[in-house]
Amino acid sequence: MSGLKLSKISKKSGQQHILRSISFDQQHYKRMVIAGETGSGKSTLLKVIAGLAQADSGVVVFNNEVIKGPLETLVPGHAKIAYLSQLFELPKFLRVEQVLEYANLQSEKEANRLFKLCEIQHLLSRKTDELSGGERQRIALARQLLSNPELLLLDEPYSNLDIIHKNSLRKVIDKVLESTGIACILVSHDPLDILPWAEHVMIMRKGKIVQEGAVQHIYHEPADEYVAALMGKYNVVPKTFLKQLGKQKLKTNELLRPGSFKVSRRSSANAVEAYIESVSFCGSYFEVSVAVKKDSLTIYTSVQDLRSGERVFVSLN
Numbered sequence: 001m002s003g004l005k006l007s008k009i010s011k012k013s014g015q016q017h018i019l020r021s022i023s024f025d026q027q028h029y030k031r032m033v034i035a036g037e038t039g040s041g042k043s044t045l046l047k048v049i050a051g052l053a054q055a056d057s058g059v060v061v062f063n064n065e066v067i068k069g070p071l072e073t074l075v076p077g078h079a080k081i082a083y084l085s086q087l088f089e090l091p092k093f094l095r096v097e098q099v100l101e102y103a104n105l106q107s108e109k110e111a112n113r114l115f116k117l118c119e120i121q122h123l124l125s126r127k128t129d130e131l132s133g134g135e136r137q138r139i140a141l142a143r144q145l146l147s148n149p150e151l152l153l154l155d156e157p158y159s160n161l162d163i164i165h166k167n168s169l170r171k172v173i174d175k176v177l178e179s180t181g182i183a184c185i186l187v188s189h190d191p192l193d194i195l196p197w198a199e200h201v202m203i204m205r206k207g208k209i210v211q212e213g214a215v216q217h218i219y220h221e222p223a224d225e226y227v228a229a230l231m232g233k234y235n236v237v238p239k240t241f242l243k244q245l246g247k248q249k250l251k252t253n254e255l256l257r258p259g260s261f262k263v264s265r266r267s268s269a270n271a272v273e274a275y276i277e278s279v280s281f282c283g284s285y286f287e288v289s290v291a292v293k294k295d296s297l298t299i300y301t302s303v304q305d306l307r308s309g310e311r312v313f314v315s316l317n
């Protein structure tokens, strides 16, 4: 069986459970995301997959081979699994081409193709301390790709990058995955990185996977407020209010996204009267807070020129 499979991976530090019986199968997904709050165990899990951290129990299998932890092998890591840490370092006092030469297992032609994909050709003669954060990330990525990996593990690759460098690294990563066919697992806690990219998302909390599934499912049907909050803004909508909006037979309150509602200046069937509390400009849409009786809702809308205190009508999208 090709791909990655984890069975009951657990790890403790003293009395603290860092990973609790984690199992999953990556073989059907090319773009997976592990998301979770700080300290939930995401980086540790990625390191266990890469063979760079020792699990106390459980098995990691990649392409039919059991991945050994650092206590079980002389050289930690696996040749076909590339791991790019958020704290990566490039060797100092060397030129970029020297750093890449040491890692290179490819032909010159293939290496040049990778440098072009990673947009680093113009940086090869620079010293490693003469690079911006975004350039360093692209070089670190190229260095990992030179070993011809089949699985790419990226730990918060976009943290510390401004929007321009982030978008450029995103483009590079997508080009690399498309042209090489490698599978990728990305650790992130930013919904803006996760939502447009992921095929399959796993949500971690306190060392456990608390929900996993297709990205749209996780976004629209979060298991609880923890999962909902990780994927963006949300409303806890009382069932009494949902009944007024035309939703029947509800047992509990619902977690609904700001895009699940519509704001209009005109009344319509199943629309409820509300008052604008605040309006924020977000570029291609507005985020408004509306008061509906005792409750407040956050809604995204394209309606122009709404003013605080204005009467509107809210309905379900």
Ligand SMILES: Nc1ncnc2c1ncn2[C@@H]1O[C@H](COP(=O)(O)OP(=O)(O)OP(=O)(O)O)[C@@H](O)[C@H]1O
Pocket: 013, 018, 036, 037, 038, 039, 040, 041, 042, 043, 044, 045, 189
């Ligand atoms: N080498 C270690 N020894 C002991 N405890 C560790 C070690 N590495 C991490 N931990 C602890 O394990 C828990 C999970 O850490 P981890 O770095 O995996 O979380 P994370 O979800 O990646 O967090 P972040 O988003 O902040 O990077 C934390 O409580 C951390 O303090």
